[in-house]
Every structure is written in C-alpha cells, then in structure tokens.
Amino acid sequence: MIPSIEWVDNKVKMIDQTVLPFELKFLEFTDYRDVARSIKVMNIRGAPAIGVAAAMGMALATIEYKELPKAQFLEKVKEAAEVIKNTRPTASNLFWAVNRMLNLIHSLPDNPEEISELVIEEAKLMAQEDINVNKSIGKHGATILEDGDTVLTHCNAGSLATVQYGTALAPIRSAIEQGKKISVIADETRPRLQGARLTAYELHYDNIPVKVISDTSSGLLMRLGKIDKVIVGTDRVTTDAVFNKIGTYLVALAAKDNNIPFYVAAPTSTLSLHETIEDVTIEQRDSSEVCTVLGKVRIVPEGVECLNYAFDITPFRLVTGIITEDGIFTPEELLKKYKI
Amino acid sequence: MIPSIEWVDNKVKMIDQTVLPFELKFLEFTDYRDVARSIKVMNIRGAPAIGVAAAMGMALATIEYKELPKAQFLEKVKEAAEVIKNTRPTASNLFWAVNRMLNLIHSLPDNPEEISELVIEEAKLMAQEDINVNKSIGKHGATILEDGDTVLTHCNAGSLATVQYGTALAPIRSAIEQGKKISVIADETRPRLQGARLTAYELHYDNIPVKVISDTSSGLLMRLGKIDKVIVGTDRVTTDAVFNKIGTYLVALAAKDNNIPFYVAAPTSTLSLHETIEDVTIEQRDSSEVCTVLGKVRIVPEGVECLNYAFDITPFRLVTGIITEDGIFTPEELLKKYKI
Numbered sequence: 134m135i136p137s138i139e140w141v142d143n144k145v146k147m148i149d150q151t152v153l154p155f156e157l158k159f160l161e162f163t164d165y166r167d168v169a170r171s172i173k174v175m176n177i178r179g180a181p182a183i184g185v186a187a188a189m190g191m192a193l194a195t196i197e198y199k200e201l202p203k204a205q206f207l208e209k210v211k212e213a214a215e216v217i218k219n220t221r222p223t224a225s226n227l228f229w230a231v232n233r234m235l236n237l238i239h240s241l242p243d244n245p246e247e248i249s250e251l252v253i254e255e256a257k258l259m260a261q262e263d264i265n266v267n268k269s270i271g272k273h274g275a276t277i278l279e280d281g282d283t284v285l286t287h288c289n290a291g292s293l294a295t296v297q298y299g300t301a302l303a304p305i306r307s308a309i310e311q312g313k314k315i316s317v318i319a320d321e322t323r324p325r326l327q328g329a330r331l332t333a334y335e336l337h338y339d340n341i342p343v344k345v346i347s348d349t350s351s352g353l354l355m356r357l358g359k360i361d362k363v364i365v366g367t368d369r370v371t372t373d374a375v376f377n378k379i380g381t382y383l384v385a386l387a388a389k390d391n392n393i394p395f396y397v398a399a400p401t402s403t404l405s406l407h408e409t410i411e412d413v414t415i416e417q418r419d420s421s422e423v424c425t426v427l428g429k430v431r432i433v434p435e436g437v438e439c440l441n442y443a444f445d446i447t448p449f450r451l452v453t454g455i456i457t458e459d460g461i462f463t464p465e466e467l468l469k470k471y472k473i
Numbered sequence: 474m475i476p477s478i479e480w481v482d483n484k485v486k487m488i489d490q491t492v493l494p495f496e497l498k499f500l501e502f503t504d505y506r507d508v509a510r511s512i513k514v515m516n517i518r519g520a521p522a523i524g525v526a527a528a529m530g531m532a533l534a535t536i537e538y539k540e541l542p543k544a545q546f547l548e549k550v551k552e553a554a555e556v557i558k559n560t561r562p563t564a565s566n567l568f569w570a571v572n573r574m575l576n577l578i579h580s581l582p583d584n585p586e587e588i589s590e591l592v593i594e595e596a597k598l599m600a601q602e603d604i605n606v607n608k609s610i611g612k613h614g615a616t617i618l619e620d621g622d623t624v625l626t627h628c629n630a631g632s633l634a635t636v637q638y639g640t641a642l643a644p645i646r647s648a649i650e651q652g653k654k655i656s657v658i659a660d661e662t663r664p665r666l667q668g669a670r671l672t673a674y675e676l677h678y679d680n681i682p683v684k685v686i687s688d689t690s691s692g693l694l695m696r697l698g699k700i701d702k703v704i705v706g707t708d709r710v711t712t713d714a715v716f717n718k719i720g721t722y723l724v725a726l727a728a729k730d731n732n733i734p735f736y737v738a739a740p741t742s743t744l745s746l747h748e749t750i751e752d753v754t755i756e757q758r759d760s761s762e763v764c765t766v767l768g769k770v771r772i773v774p775e776g777v778e779c780l781n782y783a784f785d786i787t788p789f790r791l792v793t794g795i796i797t798e799d800g801i802f803t804p805e806e807l808l809k810k811y812k813i
Contacts, residue, residue, distance in 0.1 A: 154774035323687035329772045347663035349720025380689025386726040426766040434494035
C-alpha cells in the first residue's frame with residue numbers, strides 16, 4: 134500500500150479516504166487549518182494516522198509563524214494546537230501527538246526558524262516511528278495466527294488508518310509474509326463504511342483474500358465456524374475498556390459467546406491508562422451520516438431523525454489480548470506493564 | 474397504516490415494499506407466478522405477510538385452473554404450490570400457508586369451480602385472522618411496556634410485515650392506544666434496510682416517535698441507558714432458537730449483557746416446534762445486496778466478494794419471552810404449551 138500520509142517539500146500530502154475505493158486521490162496542504170479540517174471531515178482517519186497528521190499540522194504552523202518573535206510564535210503555535218485538537222474528541226493519538234509537539238517546542242531554546250526545522254524533523258520521525266511500531270505489532274500479532282485462519286476485523290485499522298502497514302491488519306500482513314495462508318472477513322462498518330471501502334480496498338490492493346459482510350452478520354458467521362480470530366484496532370485504551378469504532382462491542386460479545394479470541398491491536402500511543410470509561414467523550418457525528426449512505430442515497434423517510442455515535446465501549450472482560458509494539462498482553466498484564 | 478396486502482376483485486393487491494419509503498406504489502397480480510416472484514424479490518416480505526401472499530397466490534392458481542377436470546386441477550394446483558414454496562426457504566409461514574391451502578383443497582369433495590370459491594374465502598379469512606392475531610399479540614405485549622419506555626426493534630415486524638398492525642410493533646401500537654408514551658429506536662437492518670426504510674416509514678406515518686440507528690449502535694445505546702426493552706419478530710421458532718433477520722443474535726447478546734428484556738413476537742403460525750436449529754436452511758441471498766446499497770450505490774471495491782446470509786439464529790437462552798396471540802411465555806413455557 135501507498136503511505137496514507139507523507140511530508141513532501143514542506144507540504145502534507147495525504148490520500149483522500151472519503152472517495153476511496155472509487156478514486157485514488159491525493160490532497161496537499163500547506164495550511165494547518167486545512168489539515169485540521171481534513172481530520173474533522175475524515176479525509177484522513179484512523180487513530181495513528183490522525184496522530185501523524187496532527188504532528189504534521191503542527192509543523193506547518195511553525196513554518197507559518199517562524200518569522201515572528203519567539204513569544205508571539207509560541208502563542209500562535211499554541212492557537213494552532215487548539216484548532217487541531219478541536220477536531221475529533223475520542224482518539225488518544227490526536228492529543229498525544231499535539232502534546233508531544235508542544236512539549237518539544239517548549240523544550241527548545243532556539244529561535245523560531247530553528248525550532249521549525251526541528252519540529253519538521255520530529256513530524257517526519259513520528260511518521261517513520263508509526264511504521265516501525267506497526268511492524269512490531271505485526272511481528273507479535275502474527276504469533277496468534279495459524280495457517281488457514283480467517284480473521285474478522287471491524288472498521289479499518291489497516292495501512293490507511295496509519296502511515297503504513299496498519300495496526301489490526303499488521304499481524305495479518307506479517308503472518309502472510311511468513312508464508313501462512315490467512316483470509317479476512319471485513320465488517321462493512323456503517324455508517325461510514327470504512328470496512329467495505331477501505332479495509333476491502335487495501336487488502337484487495339495487496340492481494341490478501343477479503344470478503345465483506347454487513348455488520349449484522351458477524352454473529353452468525355462465528356456460530357457457523359467461519360471465523361477463527363477477531364482483531365480490531367483502537368482509538369483509546371483506558372484502565373477498563375477499549376474504545377473503538379461503533380459496533381466493536383457487538384463483535385466482542387459475539388466472539389465471547391462463541392469462544393473466539395478477540396484481540397485489539399494498540400500502539401502504545403493509544404494507551405490512556407490514567408483514564409476510565411467515564412472520562413471519555415464519545416464523539417457524536419452528524420445525523421446525515423446514518424440517514425444516508427455516503428451522502429449519496431437517503432435511506433430514511435424525510436422527517437425521521439438518526440442517532441450517530443461514532444465509538445463503542447468494549448469492556449476488558451471481553452478482550453482476550455492487547456497487541457502493542459512490545460508484545461501481547463491480557464488487560465491485566467497491560468495495566469501492570471504500562472500503568473504508572 | 475394501509476394494509477400491506479389485500480384480495481380485491483379476484484386480484485392480489487400489495488404495497489411494493491422495495492420502493493418505500495420514497496414511493497407508495499401498489500402492485501396487482503392475477504397470476505400466481507407473479508405473486509411467487511413478488512415474494513422472492515421482496516416486493517412483499519415479513520413472515521406473516523408472506524404467508525398471506527402465498528395463500529392468495531394459491532387462490533389465484535385455483536381460479537386459473539378451475540375449468541380443468543378435477544384430477545388435472547389438483548395436479549396443476551400442486552405445481553403452483555411448489556412454485557410458491559420455492560421462493561424463500563426460512564420463514565415458516567410460507568409453508569404453513571401453502572400446506573393449509575393444499576389440505577383444504579384435498580378435503581373438499583366439490584368440483585374445481587366450487588373449490589376455487591372456498592379457497593378464495595379461506596385466503597380472505599387468513600388475512601383477517603392475521604390482523605386478529607396481531608391485535609392479540611399487541612394486547613398481551615402491551616403489558617410489558619411501561620409509560621415512557623423506549624423500545625429497540627430490528628428489521629421490520631410491523632404492519633408492513635403482516636397484513637396490518639404488525640407483530641413486534643403490535644405491543645407498541647397497543648400500549649400507545651392505551652395512552653402510554655412509547656418511543657422506538659429502529660436498527661437500520663443492513664443489507665436491505667427494512668428498519669431504516671419500513672419501520673421508520675410506518676411508525677412515522679402513524680405519528681409514533683422513531684429514531685434510526687446503524688446496526689453497529691445498539692450495544693452502546695443499551696450501555697448508555699437509552700433502551701428499555703427489545704422486541705423483534707420472527708420467521709420461525711424451533712425447539713431451541715428463534716430465527717429472525719440477520720443481526721438479531723447480536724442485539725440479543727447486547728440485551729443480555731445489559732440486563733435488558735429481549736422479547737420475540739411470534740404468531741403461532743411461525744412456531745415450528747418439531748424442528749431444531751439443524752433442520753433449518755438459512756437463506757443466502759445475492760451478494761449484490763451487501764456490495765451495494767439498495768442496488769443504487771456500490772460500496773465495495775470492484776472484484777471483492779460479499780457474503781449475504783439473510784437470517785440469524787438466536788438461542789433460547791437469550792430470549793426473555795415469546796409473545797404469541799395466546800399470551801407471553803418463556804421459551805420453556807412455550808415448549809410446554811405448544812409442543813405436541
């Protein structure tokens with residue numbers, strides 16, 4: 134797969150994921166406000182990719198303001214940070230990336246021009262780090278996959294949700310690189326159909342066998358013995374639950390009821406182990422995403438309202454294991470390893 | 474609501490449910506083959522409505538062949554029965570209705586012309602019976618609903634799935650007639666969107682408050698305390714499970730996990746208590762229903778396959794109660810009452 138986001142000639146270049154799989158279109162931005170908007174309207178999505186986009190947005194802000202005196206520069210960059218953070222409330226990586234950039238900027242004694250150069254390097258480093266983290270998740274995660282397995286995934290936590298390689302899809306890519314035969318079943322993932330559009334696109338692009346099902350079908354397929362493992366991504370892990378795309382909780386319940394292992398691929402940038410379920414805001418998006426399909430076809434009678442919560446809460450008791458770049462952990466082990 | 478199907482001047486008149494909620498269009502048939510096709514392509518759907526359509530299709534066949542000698546008449550009518558039964562494999566009512574008609578035809582000593590008249594009367598009687606049964610389900614079911622309740626339903630087991638009044642929606646209609654304030658949350662029910670299109674349409678038409686959600690959202694809404702009860706319909710009840718629209722099992726799991734009562738509205742014509750899960754064929758429909766939305770928008774990349782199982786298996790352990798025209802029963806009580 135092509136990288137979902139890159140830093141090219143002081144521009145942020147990204148795949149426009151709203152028009153996939155029908156068109157492979159690239160967007161280029163030089164203004165951090167456009168990057169913020171691209172996160173909000175989901176030209177780019179997926180917690181790790183959002184994190185890198187946010188970091189690159191901060192880098193654009195430093196370029197914009199690098200000729201200001203340092204105090205003003207810092208003020209303007211802080212403003213930019215607020216704009217970028219104020220796009221999507223649930224994914225940890227957004228806040229993690231912006232705060233990492235702010236901390237870096239404040240730790241540097243240099244003048245704005247030099248700071249900007251270092252911030253650009255940091256953003257590029259974070260993109261590379263993301264790929265490395267995903268490869269590690271793949272290496273660890275591949276150990277749970279046996280030759281011939283069919284893996285169910287929900288939403289897209291693949292190459293397109295990261296810079297490259299993916300989180301939930303990393304173990305699948307890695308197992309296939311090792312010579313195992315693995316096939317994937319992708320939940321379509323209403324309302325925005327990231328499974329049908331994006332997971333199907335990137336796996337098909339890479340010749341990995343994939344079939345798409347409606348979100349209503351995972352339980353039956355598990356019962357019929359057609360799914361061996363579940364791997365999903367996550368936007369935030371608290372001390373008691375995994376936050377991921379709406380519908381994840383239903384998949385986890387069905388996996389539990391059918392004794393099918395349910396794994397979560399979670400780069401440590403998504404861990405938020407100072408928080409509990411109650412601390413997290415579940416993003417509610419526009420009703421029209423549910424009342425239509427991709428804004429193209431209305432499916433609900435005029436005058437009827439739709440509810441659109443974007444994320445689901447999957448309690449730890451339904452989670453078999455969490456795969457980070459450091460290894461695979463039960464929820465208890467994860468808390469032990471990473472909690473301060 | 475308008476009746477979904479009627480016998481008018483020796484014609485079968487039905488609402489074309491494939492174009493709802495955007496168009497209220499009626500179809501009229503005088504050939505049983507057209508009625509069979511209308512069941513197959515889902516101009517009419519919903520187990521009880523399919524049963525009545527099948528009975529009326531049989532009545533059309535008796536009109537077509539009533540001038541033949543009796544032996545030939547019986548042969549031709551049997552052929553028609555096979556064509557009608559060979560449309561959708563999962564709903565009990567189809568077989569129940571056709572067999573009821575065949576038994577009646579074989580029990581009559583009269584000549585074909587007289588048989589045809591009696592069969593037409595029987596088909597009209599079955600339509601009326603359906604409404605009476607639904608009103609009884611409503612009366613019994615209303616006792617579980619409290620003023621202020623929000624009820625989640627999956628698919629459409631409303632007026633449109635029956636001749637009129639509905640099965641799963643009957644308790645809601647009845648409770649509202651008694652003056653209780655009830656609102657409904659409708660799962661959109663991919664792939665064919667019977668919830669978003671049909672349940673939303675008929676409830677909105679009758680001024681009953683309804684909101685639509687994606688099928689991915691029911692678990693979260695239960696967790697957030699936004700759903701008090703679940704009521705769904707059924708296509709067949711065996712000794713161990715409820716067969717209903719794909720996705721029902723996931724809803725039932727979420728209800729159980731959140732201690733929310735899960736009820737099934739089941740006219741006795743859907744009971745098939747001589748069978749177990751293993752005896753039932755789960756209908757697999759065309760892949761294009763999942764790969765597109767309503768045949769209008771493709772949502773999956775070209776070259777990627779979709780799986781399309783139409784029904785789900787919900788084991789009795791997840792069912793709080795089954796509402797028939799005779800009362801409300803736990804699965805154990807149901808077996809005691811109806812099993813021969």
